[in-house]
Amino acid sequence: MVEMTVRQALRDAMAEEMRRDDRVLLIGEEVAEYQGAYKVSQGLLEEFGADRVIDTPITEHGFAGLAIGAAMAGLRPINEFMTFNFAMQAMDQIINSAAKTLYMSGGQVRCPIVLRGPNGAAARVAAQHSQDYASWFAHVPGLKVIAPWSATDAKGLLKAAVRDPNPVIFLENEILYGVSFDVGDEDVVLDIGKAAIERTGRDVTVVGYSITVSRALEAAGILAEEGVEAEVINLRTIRPLDIATIIDSIARTNRLVMVEEGWAFAGIGAEVIAAVCHGGFDHLDAPPARVSAADVPLPYAANLEEAALPRADQVVRAVREVCYV
């Protein structure tokens, strides 16, 4: 076991895949000379050169469209959005070109691209820089959507994403970049579409993705002291959703709390609950609960920001409610 930050894991995944396949390239704002706005591409320009690590002008619509076209023409671009907030400029190309063209062309035009970057809230960057796009992207057939939590997730899933022949949305988290995790030292490629049980427990199933897995685990620690054993599921992939793992867990715990950093309305929690109702309604001994961001644009003030984002104590409270304790 070695310790590694999520940032390093992402970097290594890209470097390894670029070594393996020379069709893989990295394109985005400040990815080359600056080494990434968040230093995720540290060293890649030096190793792979300016033909494969490409700084773009500030033109998300254009460069994402260009990268998508390049993928259709046989390359395997990794397109970094400095943050996913800026991907809204490129939304049409992501949805109408990347996600739909394989189908519209009767299976001819492939688009093996990874669209990656930090998603959701960072620290105090306010409403325009803090949105979680998981539910938007996961809504759309033709895309795969991944949201890693640990360094293992980050590395194994990013490698899988690069190798996948489909467009993959890869939602990172700026706050997790600096967090260290134990990782196995081999060159693991994880399966897209499989959730991970990060902690087992018999009393309640707590489902999270990305940074909310940390919140869920914190909550599980607190709950354990009260004698409540929470099972914590890290979704890892959001589309396709590994509903089997979730229902399997609920079949044992009979209770569900969903924790997401995005807004609740038509969010991932809504989908998980609806899918659980469909496939595992009879397992539920209590109404499933959601812990989400407050239904507001994210505020800047420290106290308001803290109040807006999901916290472990809210998860604890929600668990107590569904467990009737």
Add this chain to the structure above:
Amino acid sequence: MVEMTVRQALRDAMAEEMRRDDRVLLIGEEVAEYQGAYKVSQGLLEEFGADRVIDTPITEHGFAGLAIGAAMAGLRPINEFMTFNFAMQAMDQIINSAAKTLYMSGGQVRCPIVLRGPNGAAARVAAQHSQDYASWFAHVPGLKVIAPWSATDAKGLLKAAVRDPNPVIFLENEILYGVSFDVGDEDVVLDIGKAAIERTGRDVTVVGYSITVSRALEAAGILAEEGVEAEVINLRTIRPLDIATIIDSIARTNRLVMVEEGWAFAGIGAEVIAAVCHGGFDHLDAPPARVSAADVPLPYAANLEEAALPRADQVVRAVREVCYV
């Protein structure tokens, strides 16, 4: 009672509001000289002149941004997207500027704009022209989201949207434009945020919005012949969602079928089910069911298109399942 198409209702709503308030203007592609790509703005140029009925170049990002800026500066623009598919070009301005600026400015910068146009599938226009954006927009605080079904809805809610001091997404349906409905002949302004019960019934609650209300009513007709009485709820407004009306109905029927034309994953059906679980779990005698579009980009071929979109027979089947008949 008079008969009126949804197209006329929308037109009249705009004309009446433009007569009432000279800050109201219509801007978009082909809204003036062409009288609207779908003829919704028929006659408005003639009555209100080119200063208030404004044809734009094909630049959704730019003109929607411009209209949003004009709203911030005190006008009350109605911004037509020829279809909502093209609003993806303007997504950043809609979300980051229109929805979030009031909050970011501590309540100072208002944005009284209506962003309207046809949403979802028309007939055979294939994947890039057929997306339902209801769940995307409804995910975001700071927006109101309306999806009228009947001519009454269309007129009363569009007038309310124009008068609302907030940004309103107004999702029309191209196929409904030509459908006639009985309407009261007075100048009604409906409440945003209130659902309508279009048919009462004791056995199951069927919830739809926009064109799926027609599917739900068709299904209810078929079911009635079998002795199953379906209550059909027309959401009318999607954000804020009138969950009270839904739960109230389920308290009587104990069963829920949600019909939406969009994709299921993190869709409006998911939200309705999650919200019902939260507020009315104990009323449910069966797992709530969803009828949605097939999880694919919409195909062109007639047979595939028909198979992809939700139909009354699927609603009937879902009702039978939740009613265990």
Add this chain to the structure above:
Amino acid sequence: MSAAPADDPALLVDFYRTMLLVRRFEEKVGQMYGMGLIGGFCHLYIGQEAVVVGMDAAIRADDAVITSYRCHAHALVRGIPPAAIMAELTGRGTGVSKGKGGSMHMFDMERGFYGGHGIVGAQVPLGAGIAFAQKYQKRDNVTLIFFGEGAANQGQVYETFNMASLWKLPAIFVIENNQYAMGTAIRRAKAGTELCHRGEAFGIHGVQVDGMDVVAVHEASRDLVARVRDGEGPMLVEMQTYRYRGHSMSDPVKYRTRDEVQKVRERQDPIEQLRARLVESGTIDDAALKAIDRDVKKTVAEAAEHAQTSPEPDISELMTDVMVDADGGSA
């Protein structure tokens, strides 16, 4: 370089045949749409034939082409069988996109035909991406990126000009200026100079060409293609052309007079112009013209027949092609 096109009778006859094929094909499409055999949006290319025919003849089979929804002609001249295009229009399983794309979404990867895109302007960055791939792979190919004069107001076009110029991509931006974007005459939507200058601030050389004259189109294109292939970087050409029909089949065309259309047809029709030239120069005689006519009609009739008799896609196709399987198959 081979002989100038004006001196190459075989090439000119070929242009004639192909333009006629496009014209007759589109006329048939119009009829079939009227009969309800084709659905959705359907945009005909009638009037603009010289542009795509003259340009396509200037590139190689391994080069790439991308365009908008108004794509039947581009697909035809790339060599996609007319029957496969027509079957796509009728939504049949033998269509070039298996019936899933329809009129606006034709693709043929084997022929370097990248579509067929429904969103105005979307093909411009995509096309630059194809050119980017050509350069990345060190192939001496070029990409033709067709878009309308209406699309030329979309911001992504300028973002693309900037990147294409910065990175010297082998892209040719072709503005098909047919004077109208739906019901909007160009002067109502475009401020400033002629469109051929719209790339200049980004360092992209632009030319304006009479897009009703297939020889002029072809000569200009040969020059541009040679320079772009040589690594000079992207270029822009504004083709001045005209569409005779409505924007799409559902357009009542109230924004211009019949007279305006009639004048263009009489004075500038690309097919008539070339025919007159071929006849005057004695390159072709009446019998040969008739033979071409017959041939083209037969091809179109067969395509139409095929498109009506082919079966709809199997219903199982609904769920395929959403994702490529990891093992490589599309399922």
Add this chain to the structure above:
Amino acid sequence: MSAAPADDPALLVDFYRTMLLVRRFEEKVGQMYGMGLIGGFCHLYIGQEAVVVGMDAAIRADDAVITSYRCHAHALVRGIPPAAIMAELTGRGTGVSKGKGGSMHMFDMERGFYGGHGIVGAQVPLGAGIAFAQKYQKRDNVTLIFFGEGAANQGQVYETFNMASLWKLPAIFVIENNQYAMGTAIRRAKAGTELCHRGEAFGIHGVQVDGMDVVAVHEASRDLVARVRDGEGPMLVEMQTYRYRGHSMSDPVKYRTRDEVQKVRERQDPIEQLRARLVESGTIDDAALKAIDRDVKKTVAEAAEHAQTSPEPDISELMTDVMVDADGGSA
């Protein structure tokens, strides 16, 4: 028109005072950020003072201004109390946006200050919309739309140029060319000609101005504002300027040498240039300079004090300002 600024000593002294206020304010912000009193992204304006000071003095109080996230200076010169800006930076309830917006999102509707926008380029169409409203309401106002040279590559800028020109909107597009967009030097991101020409294809006249010389800025601005106010339509100005500090507080600035920065500071500093001019011309003496210095320091110190002692917003503010109530209140 009033006297040329070069002949108006009071105006020049005022420029000096305001530029110094911006400089000292931003220096203080930098310190407070370092102390952890300010969070998130924070972009300082140091080096660029002449642009906003010279331009703002050319418009009226009822005109409008909109800019990017690098907005503290624009807010200050519009007359927003420094204490309210500083309290916004520390996220307090007395901040100009009630602490909800932070560094990038300052607004003051009473002073025609429309923000403070975090998305690169977003303010350009928004600004055109404000100009549209001015024209619609038949007011003789103008809107200044500030954006960076990096933002000048965003497509929405060209869409806006086209509409602003078509509709003759009273907008002035101000490119603050500070040579860098984050870590990207302009030549690495911009193909083609100088930025002042980027509007020409859309019929927008452009000028290039030494943005380190407040007098030059002001003179050019007076001319542009007068013409735009007169209904000549939109204009564009490229201000050549320089930022001394990193892009934001978290930028290690490895993409240029200290020497490069040092040279600009020594030779072109806007405040030093004006001071030298004022002293040489005898307009101001040492004592007066010191008094201004003292004044400015005091203002900044008071603002900083206020910003640290004001309470955080009440926690109930979390859920307010998402929607305006139908009755008109914001709740």
